[in-house]
Amino acid sequence: MGVADNGGTFSADRPRSRRSFLFIAGALAAGLIGIAADRVFARADGSAEKTVEVTDGDGNVHRFPLAVDGRHSITSSLGTNTIAIENGFVRMESADCPNHDCIDQAPLCDASGAIICIPHRLIVRVISTEEGRSDSAFA
Numbered sequence: 001m002g003v004a005d006n007g008g009t010f011s012a013d014r015p016r017s018r019r020s021f022l023f024i025a026g027a028l029a030a031g032l033i034g035i036a037a038d039r040v041f042a043r044a045d046g047s048a049e050k051t052v053e054v055t056d057g058d059g060n061v062h063r064f065p066l067a068v069d070g071r072h073s074i075t076s077s078l079g080t081n082t083i084a085i086e087n088g089f090v091r092m093e094s095a096d097c098p099n100h101d102c103i104d105q106a107p108l109c110d111a112s113g114a115i116i117c118i119p120h121r122l123i124v125r126v127i128s129t130e131e132g133r134s135d136s137a138f139a
C-alpha cells in the first residue's frame with residue numbers, strides 16, 4: 001500500500017541523509033581543528049608571547065601585548081606619543097614632538113631594535129616573555 005511504500009522510502013532515505021550530515025559535521029570539525037592548529041603554531045612561534053614595552057620621559061613603563069591590534073597614547077610631562085600595534089608590528093603613529101623623527105622610524109616586530117623619541121625621552125621596545133623566563137632561570 002501507499003503507506004508501506006512511503007515508510008520504505010523513508011527508511012531507505014535515512015542512512016543517506018545521515019551520511020551527508022556526518023560529512024558536513026566532519027568538514028566543520030576539520031575547519032575548527034585547522035583554526036586551533038593555527039593558534040597553536042602562533043603560540044609556538046612566540047608571537048603571542050611578545051610584549052610592547054614603552055618607557056616614557058617620566059620613567060613610567062607601559063606594556064601592551066604585541067598580538068593584540070590597537071592604538072595607545074602615552075602622555076608624559078614632556079608630551080604625547082601614540083603607538084599603533086598591527087599584525088604583530090608596533091610603530092609610532094603620531095607624536096607632538098617638534099621633529100617627528102620617531103614617526104619615521106621602522107616598525108618593530110622583535111627585540112632587535114627600538115623606536116626612540118628623543119625630545120620626549122620615550123623608548124618603544126618589543127620584549128619576549130620567553131626570553132624573560134629563561135633569564136630568570138639562569139639568575
Ligand SMILES: [Zn+2]
Nearest residue numbers: 095097102117
Ligand atoms: Zn618624537
